[in-house]
Amino acid sequence: MKNLVVLLLFVLVGSQVTLGQTPGTRHTGSMQKELVAKLTGHLPLESGFVLTQRSKSFERAIAAQYLEESLKSIGLQARKHQYTVSNINLIVDMMFHPIEGTNIYAIIPATNASDEYVVFGAHYDSEPGSPGAIDNASGVALCYAVAKQLAELQVRNRNFVVVFFDQEEDDEIGSRAFAQWAKEEGRNVHSVHTTDLVGWDNNGNRAVELQSPAAMLESTYKAIAERLGIPIHITTGASSDNKSFLEMGFDTIAISEEWFNGDHTPHIHKPTDVYSTVNFEYLSSTTELVYEVMKQLAEN
Amino acid sequence: MKIQSYITPKHLVLLSFTPIFVKGFEYLLIGNTHPLLVATIIGLPLAVLIWFKQSIWALKIWSVLLIGYGTIRLLLSTTLLFVNKGVEAAIQDQLTPSYFIWTISFLALGIFLYRRRRQLV
Numbered sequence: 001m002k003n004l005v006v007l008l009l010f011v012l013v014g015s016q017v018t019l020g021q022t023p024g025t026r027h028t029g030s031m032q033k034e035l036v037a038k039l040t041g042h043l044p045l046e047s048g049f050v051l052t053q054r055s056k057s058f059e060r061a062i063a064a065q066y067l068e069e070s071l072k073s074i075g076l077q078a079r080k081h082q083y084t085v086s087n088i089n090l091i092v093d094m095m096f097h098p099i100e101g102t103n104i105y106a107i108i109p110a111t112n113a114s115d116e117y118v119v120f121g122a123h124y125d126s127e128p129g130s131p132g133a134i135d136n137a138s139g140v141a142l143c144y145a146v147a148k149q150l151a152e153l154q155v156r157n158r159n160f161v162v163v164f165f166d167q168e169e170d171d172e173i174g175s176r177a178f179a180q181w182a183k184e185e186g187r188n189v190h191s192v193h194t195t196d197l198v199g200w201d202n203n204g205n206r207a208v209e210l211q212s213p214a215a216m217l218e219s220t221y222k223a224i225a226e227r228l229g230i231p232i233h234i235t236t237g238a239s240s241d242n243k244s245f246l247e248m249g250f251d252t253i254a255i256s257e258e259w260f261n262g263d264h265t266p267h268i269h270k271p272t273d274v275y276s277t278v279n280f281e282y283l284s285s286t287t288e289l290v291y292e293v294m295k296q297l298a299e300n
Numbered sequence: 301m302k303i304q305s306y307i308t309p310k311h312l313v314l315l316s317f318t319p320i321f322v323k324g325f326e327y328l329l330i331g332n333t334h335p336l337l338v339a340t341i342i343g344l345p346l347a348v349l350i351w352f353k354q355s356i357w358a359l360k361i362w363s364v365l366l367i368g369y370g371t372i373r374l375l376l377s378t379t380l381l382f383v384n385k386g387v388e389a390a391i392q393d394q395l396t397p398s399y400f401i402w403t404i405s406f407l408a409l410g411i412f413l414y415r416r417r418r419q420l421v
Contacts, residue, residue, distance in 0.1 A: 170388040
């Protein structure tokens with residue numbers, strides 16, 4: 001009898017530990033840690049190169065190459081979206097060359113015929129002098145894990161596009177080029193979800209901020225967050241890659257830690273934005289939220 | 301052998317003007333016509349002056365413009381080397397030794413043209 005009680009307790013405790021986690025997210029934690037570690041120089045890349053920042057063009061090219069290979073390793077066909085754009089004004093144009101950059105993206109095709117695309121992404125560049133762990137290796141790791149799980153779904157009624165934007169720190173140049181390109185291509189974009197700064201949760205409440213969400217996205221996120229016990233704060237404006245898509249009229253949402261609510265990384269744009277400051281439990285929790293939303297969009 | 305026997309003002313103006321025109325076309329390829337427009341607005345009056353045998357004036361105006369262009373590039377790039385905050389990484393990225401060599405070349409050619417303009421014509 002005593003053994004039976006112990007066994008029951010064991011089962012109960014075990015079930016509590018895994019409660020709230022989808023099967024996928026349990027396996028993505030170590031993958032996300034490795035991705036953040038390699039993007040921030042905590043671990044060297046396969047080539048032996050240590051990325052201490054992702055700001056200069058050669059560093060961004062190395063990071064892009066790594067992300068391309070990472071997408072391929074989960075069975076996705078990674079592609080490059082290379083762009084060349086003008087500088088901020090004519091005077092700068094006359095002094096300097098045009099700006100060049102590369103967004104990395106992969107399409108996770110619908111299993112049932114659809115012309116709709118759900119775009120989700122994060123910027124992979126960092127501010128000069130900063131390893132950019134939370135800003136924004138954390139967002140990249142979130143999207144990567146979501147892409148992996150979406151690719152494993154048996155049924156997808158929409159196409160999904162995971163994209164890693166270049167040059168967000170330079171006035172969102174990369175995402176603006178991507179948004180422009182999507183518009184020119186005439187793609188039927190259902191919605192755009194951008195993640196930036198998703199690795200800080202000092203008060204441990206797992207809360208997420210949703211910036212300027214389209215109405216239909218706001219209700220979806222709120223419903224799923226409520227089910228997962230994640231507090232949601234809605235904010236206005238546009239302070240990251242979501243700005244590029246909002247300006248072009250796409251239905252957009254930006255996901256981040258509590259930037260306006262005060263619980264955010266103090267290390268942003270500093271040399272101290274390192275791997276050890278990332279709260280991976282929070283990253284995992286926010287990944288789960290975004291994945292559940294994507295899963296719902298895939299099923300409906 | 302006199303310098304003007306193998307270098308004509310036309311050659312020098314063309315030589316120094318080429319990078320500006322190349323820049324104009326570089327931007328034209330990405331759909332921005334403004335730099336080429338600026339190059340044309342500057343280049344056309346110079347061409348007209350040379351056509352009407354007013355090469356000294358053309359050289360004077362062009363050399364002053366080149367000195368101004370080189371000076372602005374030099375001041376801007378030197379400032380950007382020390383002021384990192386708020387400057388786009390894409391711009392910082394271009395501040396390479398070759399950028400400074402081009403800048404010094406514009407400046408040096410501008411000064412050369414200004415000082416030797418009478419000898420060259």
